Every structure is written in structure tokens, then in C-alpha cells.
Amino acid sequence: MSVPPPLSPNPAALEFLLHRRSRPPRMLGNSAPDREALRTLLAAATRVPDHGKLEPWRFIVLTAEACKRLAVLTKSRGAALGVDERRLEKDHSGFVDAPLIVAVISSPKPHPTVPESEQYASAAAVCVSLLNAALAAGWGAVWLTGWRATDRPFLTQGLNLFPHESVAGFIHIANEVRVPPDRPRPDTDALTTWVNT
Template sequence: MADSTPLAPNAEALDFLLTRRSRPPRMMGRRAPDPDTLRILLTAAVRVPDHGKLEPWRFLLLDAPACQRLAALTRTRGAALGIEAKRIEKDASGFADAPLIAAVISSPKSESLVPEREQYASAAAVCLSLLNASLAAGWGAVWLTGWRATDRPFLTQGLGLFPHESVAGYVHIADEARVPPDRPRPDVDALTTWIKT
């Protein structure tokens, strides 16, 4: 028989969600979580909606040397694509300065009846869960995407992804060097419509 005990309010968790703030890479330090801590964060990250229990995602953990290699590829591939030099350098430095990035790979299961869109949404949920778990554990973290999440040569050369895969997000995780100010938040009332009949 299923437990029918109602959920108890968790004011601390709700307060965290109402005040959470990503940390830009430039405000993060050079110390990353150790493997045991990282495993806890990843375990929290995969507790997401997953229609059909497909697990249409996986992780690639990029240590500092791997991030340096990807910074170099960002420069060469970005130049080949004709991306503005200032943008390329910003993207490259985000990799070069990172002690750890968890790449959440969207890996949809084509044999499933679950639409690929739903499978990608599950991978995106993993990104947000990993971001929030990292912040809740006291780490600085940010979820980034951009052209390096979808450019096929970058994904193949840099990450060795299969043709059907892409990066749902690069989640940078490190100690916090500086605390960013909060930013303006959306007006929930302006974005909400009730349908009552």
C-alpha cells in the first residue's frame, strides 16, 4: 500500500529556489568538487521527469586539461565559422579558466515512442537540477549553451559525440570567487493567465 502521508513544507528549500542565482564563470574560482562530492551532485541531477524512464542523457566530465583543449578548439572552430573575435575569446576563456565542466549530453532514444522534444526537455531538466544541486551544496555554478552546444564539428572533434547527440548544457562548477549582484526578475503576474472555465 502506498504511503499517503502528505508532503511537509520545506521552507528552506523554497527560500533557496526563490533566491538562487547562477555564478558567471568570471566570478568562479579554480577549485572544483572532488569526485565523491561530484557523484552526489550528479545523483541529485538525474532525479528529473523522464517520460518512459529512457534516461535520454549522459554526462561528460571535463577536467582542467580537457577544458584547455576545448578552449583551443573554440578559437579555431569559432574563427572558421566567422564568429566575432571578441565573442570567440569570451567563449574560449570560459573553458580555459574552468577547473571542471559537466557537459550534459542530450542522447535521445530513437526507438522510443516518446517524442524527441520531450527527451530533450528531460536533458534540460538535468542541467537545471545539476545547477541547483551545485548551488545548494555551496558551489558556484552556471549553465551555458551557445554555438558549441550544437556545432557538429565541435561536438565531434571536441567531445566525440554520436551524430544524434548534442549538448543540453555545459554546467560549470567551482568555488565562488565573487558574489554577483542579483538581476531583475520576470514579472510573474504579467506572464500568468488563469483559465477557469
């Protein structure tokens, strides 16, 4: 049986992770990866922890026309739910102007030892992996959720999801037109407990 070689340090990858920064929708343009480029990003996104190899997630790729359709649904559903007007306008504009959004769908599978919470964690890992893959490939990207990720009428009418499914994240991917400033980062020392015995 062959033994895999030990991992080699990858300073460039670590440097990228230490400085990665999401790009809000307002800082994204109207160009997006083509189908082949997106396939590569999706393949990278699925390289995540997945206890039991259940693949409790799937993708819905929303092109510009689909995003516009969902922007209309955002307005009607948001109004019905009483979403704050300013919040609703922001939600609408983020979809109506988007050239591409990947909806990462949490689709848990019945399993005797792998709880749904762990399966949802795997779907969340897919979101951050897709986000980082897009950024590493030179695209601007952001992971968003909000009320549309769990509103059943929106999920049914807009995305045709099954009753047990929800959106773990809407990943916006497009060219970057503005660079956001960095924001204060957590104090890892204050958040870390070392247990030695």
C-alpha cells in the same frame, strides 16, 4: 501495499529556489568538487521528469586539462565559423580557466510515443537540476550553451559525441570568488493566465 507519507513543507528549499542566482565563469575560482562530491550532484541532477524512463541524457565530466584542450578547439572552430572576435575570446576564456565543466549530453532514444522534443526537455531539466544542486552545495555554477553545443565538428572532435547527440548545457562548477548582483526578475503576474472555467 504501503502508502507513502504526504509531503511536508520545506521552507528552506523554497527560500533557496526563490533566491538562487547563477555565477558567471568570470566570478568562479579554480577549485571544484572532487569526484565523490560531484557524484552526489550528478545523482541529484537525474531526479527529473523522464517520460518512459528513457534516460535520454548522459554526462561528460571535463576536468581542467580537458577544458584547456577544448579551449584550443574553441579558438580554431570559432574562427572557422566566423564567430565574433569578442564573443570568441569570452568563449575561450570560460573554458581555459575552468577547473571543471559537466557537459550534459542530450542523447535521445527512438520511441514510438515519446518525441525527441520531450526527451530534450528532460535533458534541459537535468541541466537546471545540476545547476541548482551545485548552488545548494555551496559552489558557484552556471549553465551555458552557445554555438559549441550544436557545432558538429566541435561535438565530434572535442567530445566524441554520436551523430544524434548534442550538448544540452555546459555546467561550470567551481568556488565562488565574486558575488554577482541580482538582476530584474520576471513579473509573474504579467506572465500568468488563470483559467477558472
